[in-house]
Amino acid sequence: MQETQQLRIFKFGGASVKDAAAIRNLRQIAQTYGQPGPLLVVVSAMGKTTNALEELFQLAHSGQDYGPQLAVLRDFHLQVATELGVTDEAAGTPALTELLEQLQDRLATLQPGDFDKQYDQVVSYGELLATRIVARALQAQWLDCRPLIRTDHTWREGRVAWPATERLLGAVVPAQLAHGPVVTQGFLGGTSSGQTTTLGREGSDYTAAILAYCLGAESVTIWKDVAGLLNADPKIFADTVRFPEISYQETIEMAYYGASVIHPKTIKPLAVKHIPLRVKSFVDPAAEGTLIHDCRHGLLVPAFIRKTGQCLVSFESKDLTFISEENLEVIFGALAQARLKIHLMQNSAISFSVCTDFSAFRLDKLLALLRDQFTIHYNTGLELYTIKNYDAASIRRLTEGRELLLEQRTRQTFQFVCRGGPNEFVK
Numbered sequence: 001m002q003e004t005q006q007l008r009i010f011k012f013g014g015a016s017v018k019d020a021a022a023i024r025n026l027r028q029i030a031q032t033y034g035q036p037g038p039l040l041v042v043v044s045a046m047g048k049t050t051n052a053l054e055e056l057f058q059l060a061h062s063g064q065d066y067g068p069q070l071a072v073l074r075d076f077h078l079q080v081a082t083e084l085g086v087t088d089e090a091a092g093t094p095a096l097t098e099l100l101e102q103l104q105d106r107l108a109t110l111q112p113g114d115f116d117k118q119y120d121q122v123v124s125y126g127e128l129l130a131t132r133i134v135a136r137a138l139q140a141q142w143l144d145c146r147p148l149i150r151t152d153h154t155w156r157e158g159r160v161a162w163p164a165t166e167r168l169l170g171a172v173v174p175a176q177l178a179h180g181p182v183v184t185q186g187f188l189g190g191t192s193s194g195q196t197t198t199l200g201r202e203g204s205d206y207t208a209a210i211l212a213y214c215l216g217a218e219s220v221t222i223w224k225d226v227a228g229l230l231n232a233d234p235k236i237f238a239d240t241v242r243f244p245e246i247s248y249q250e251t252i253e254m255a256y257y258g259a260s261v262i263h264p265k266t267i268k269p270l271a272v273k274h275i276p277l278r279v280k281s282f283v284d285p286a287a288e289g290t291l292i293h294d295c296r297h298g299l300l301v302p303a304f305i306r307k308t309g310q311c312l313v314s315f316e317s318k319d320l321t322f323i324s325e326e327n328l329e330v331i332f333g334a335l336a337q338a339r340l341k342i343h344l345m346q347n348s349a350i351s352f353s354v355c356t357d358f359s360a361f362r363l364d365k366l367l368a369l370l371r372d373q374f375t376i377h378y379n380t381g382l383e384l385y386t387i388k389n390y391d392a393a394s395i396r397r398l399t400e401g402r403e404l405l406l407e408q409r410t411r412q413t414f415q416f417v418c419r420g421g422p423n424e425f426v427k
């Protein structure tokens, strides 16, 4: 594989491309910090476009009128392109209007069934449209990553076929980078038969890591609306502290437990190749941010992580049989089939409980698979809190006055599930 010397990868998420002013700011950052090249820029859908596309898709798939929402989405992208003066369609292939027409066609020709597969074919247009605009604004080359980031057919959470992806990217991207900056889509991949897949919501950070791993990048910088990786989400918790540097191991755990600033899959490919990851503020790009790399540090301050939209499911054997390895095998198999990920689990003599993301569709599937064998109870509308590197004061801060439905602690991590409610303790 041909490695690109000193390649820097910049990733810009939805907030950093939410309108024309944000894209001008991105251009300034790329010009100031992305030189000398080579520079590969990964871009997500603009603002909340992915949510809007999800809604559009739901409407279209269920046969409802989606015309007004589609018009809003179309006008928004065209308006931003006009404000940036990048409506010169001849200069880009495919043109913005061509992508918008493709999206319209996709929506008009949806078939009943195949929900997840068709979701990917529609929702992917957020990144296609955004990169078309950003590439033109940067006068950079536009790269369609779908034929190069090869995944299996796991719709909505494509699993990367690493050897093929490394070969495909290596054959195309270094040559393109030799001609100047390249802009490509986050979140997207493609199957061997040429169908679009997505890598899981908020998966654009992961795309930056895939590209870095496969192309042997020097570093990855993800530009966010926060000062760096903090010990908690500042939208929820008061008095947050920035980590100037932190290890891959600490970061992967924070991301895994739900610190939404970095997609959890991002860290491993970078750690394997010792590629540093910087989290920097696009609001204050000169500020230090956070450097995530191979480093050792003492005990860090407690980090707080909240996951909302949780569901606690308890399985009880119907005949007072103990929860055994055989029972657990059946339960885990059903959870995997329903594609429900376990965030926390606990068992007693005759009962086994798991905390997972709530999805009515997936929960129904799980119930259908296990109802005959187990008595199943569940609660929805819950929150899962994790405190990494906890102490007594940090536990008190979060748990006081709350009814804990499930609680667990290891040497470094304290977790509990409780009902969602006002966050009287956080701000």
Ligand SMILES: Nc1ncnc2c1ncn2[C@@H]1O[C@H](COP(=O)(O)OP(=O)(O)O)[C@@H](O)[C@H]1O
Binding pocket: 012, 013, 014, 015, 016, 202, 223, 224, 225, 226, 228, 229, 230, 231, 232, 233, 234, 235, 258, 259, 260, 261, 262
């Ligand atoms: N530990 C944390 N440190 C910093 N930001 C965090 C943390 N946990 C959650 N966040 C949230 O992550 C947001 C940035 O991530 P996200 O909105 O997904 O960015 P993007 O869309 O640009 O990829 C911040 O605005 C902040 O609210």
Ligand SMILES: N[C@@H](CC(=O)OP(=O)(O)O)C(=O)O
Binding pocket: 012, 013, 014, 015, 044, 045, 050, 051, 126, 186, 187, 200, 201, 202, 203, 204, 205
């Ligand atoms: N646009 C996709 C992928 C993504 O990563 O977006 P962002 O970088 O804005 O979190 C999503 O919203 O899920």
